[in-house]
Amino acid sequence: MNSQQHQTYYDLLGVFPSASEIDIRRAYRELSKKYHPDTTTLNTTTATAKFQALNEAYATISHPDRRSAYDLKIGYSRLFVVQTPSSFNRPPVADTSPLPNRPRYRSYIGPTERPLSGGEIFALFMLISTFLGCLLLAVLLGIARGEIS
Missing domain, CATH: 1.20.5 (Single alpha-helices involved in coiled-coils or other helix-helix interfaces)
Structure with a gap:
């Protein structure tokens, strides 16, 4: 991150500061596959540097306490952020249950409901x-x- 001092960990992972833990994990997995020194076509030095930066970013914003401290450090506040569920804009999933009295679509938004x-x-x-x-x-x-x- 020597040439990109202004880049936040969120920018590095390609997610918004209001991203859910699932979105952060998904972005990290995709980018770690792309930049892992054993699987990339980049030279080893560049791949290793990018992969280490990704690991540092993920280690910080995947842990709730570290993420809160980092958000304070960069000046981001979650106080007035309303997060919509990640499946909010997706069409409902059809239920293929053979039972006749069951609803056609699932009404659960996430694992907590x-x-x-x-x-x-x-x-x-x-x-x-x-x-x-x-x-x-x-x-x-x-x-x-x-x-x-």
Whole structure:
């Protein structure tokens, strides 16, 4: 990076500062295949320098704490950035399930939006039943003490 001092790690990887971790990883993998000294047609010195710069950039912005510190260093703020999901502009994927009552298209945007598992449903049921049980117990105690008529 001696001739390109103004270039940020984001520029080096070809992503925006608001890029998701997945987009950063994808860009790094593509560029590392392109500039790896064993697989490129560039001379070894140039390929090694580019590959080391890519590794340094990826090591910094792939780690959340290092990325935050780097963003402060270059003056980038995530405070008012709204990130859309990477699949936002893609058409929905058709569901090829043979079941007739299933929806035709998947409605999940990402891995964090998924149906609850059996254990999560059970835990939610236990939480709600405990709350209702405590509420019922409080009402019954109020009636027994004569505070509620």
